[in-house]
Amino acid sequence: MAERLMLITQNIDDSYLQQINELAPDFKVIAGRDKEKWEPYAKEAEVIVGWKNELEKLSLDGESKLQWLQSWSAGVNNMPLNKFSESDIILTSANGVHAYPISETIFALMLGLTRKIHTYVKQQQKKHWHHAHMNLELHEKTIGINGVGEIGKETARIAKAFRMNVIGVRHSGIPTENVDEMYTPDKLHEILPLCDYVVITLPLTEDTQGMFGSEEFYLMKKSAFLINIGRGEVIKEKDLILALQEQEIAGAGLDVFIQEPLDGTNPLWGMENVIVTPHTSGSTEHYTKRVIEDIFIPNLKKYMKEDYQLTNLVDYEKGY
Known part of the structure; x- marks a missing residue:
């Protein structure tokens, strides 16, 4: 044999x-x-x-x-x-494999943006003592998790520790523990105006490519933050940049991009309301x-x- x-x-x-x-x-x-x-x-x-x-x-x-x-x-x-x-x-x-490290990264980005940790780190480098008008809380806000697989489920579980209202979007629409309301992707536009945090944990497929663009950002609250740890191509990056520049949304935590490494000329690098991480959310x-x-x-x-x-x-x- x-x-x-x-x-x-x-x-x-x-x-x-x-x-x-x-x-x-x-x-x-x-x-x-x-x-x-x-x-x-x-x-x-x-x-x-x-x-x-x-x-x-x-x-x-x-x-x-x-x-x-x-x-x-x-x-x-x-x-x-x-x-x-x-x-x-x-x-x-x-x-x-990534459920723990990526869910930790999601909350690191959410908390960093909410409590302006990224701003304070920059100020520390300049020895600049300033409040930076920080006044937001994570507790009791609404999080919309797009993609409720293992990562999404763990994110929902942690969200409950912050007493958050959890909205989930998954292809099957099947309810799951720690998600208060579950929707299918065709209902995305209905839930975006409700969310204080919009989290993307989606894989890249024909259906998800370019799923988030100008129309979706317009529907989000001006006070809402976008977190993407899925794939860069799920977002229309130029539309996101414009939405951030026009203050249509409050900010973004981004671990994935259409072009990686992120080009040095990309405006996302220099935005005060953006945290960029180099596709490391799954590292453990x-x-x-x-x-x-x-x-x-x-x-x-x-x-x-x-x-x-x-x-x-x-x-x-x-x-x-």
Whole structure:
């Protein structure tokens, strides 16, 4: 029987490699972040953990042996989903890994803007003592969470600690714990005027691209803050810049952008009512642990039993 091959394009602890070898004794496992480590084996891999752009030519062109790809990221919009679908390749994402760090970032941005922490940091650098007209509170305000997946659910849970009214927007419209009112995306314009904070945790799909533009910003309260940790393309960036300049909304906390790194000439850099972070909201000391222990190893146990109802199975029609 030919040896089966698994590539892990990340550096992981030996203890994890030992677990994987015990669960999949038929597999030869190649692990390591360096391209030289995994590239020679890409064409023969049945299972790949962690997508790299170079793998499209190496493992998909010609007669592919790839059966299952476990993404190292939650987002899959930059992957060749059409090729995966045509080849019946199973794709599972790392959705859920980011719930704690990203929800923390969401509240860091909300609190930073509300309590003007970003303004005070700038003043500290200049040794300038000024109140900066800070007078807002987070407590008992209304938060609208667009995308109530694992990140949205954790954000809603934390919001309740601030006694906030929580409005959720999700494709299914199915109610969930800690969300006071749940809506479908077609009701977005109805809920925007109600929100003091509009949070975007959406993946990038055909439906979400450009979802927030001038019309949506006009419907928001002038006192409302926008938080985007989803994908930059969900927002029409030029419309957002204009809305901020014209004070149609109070401010924005942005971790994702259409162009990354954000161009040095982009006006968002210099706006007093904007906090820019460099797409780091998902960064955490526990990332590898959560991908391997919470997603990949449970999925591997199922895969070895030929049970393909895996956790975080990507729906190619939906794009997530």
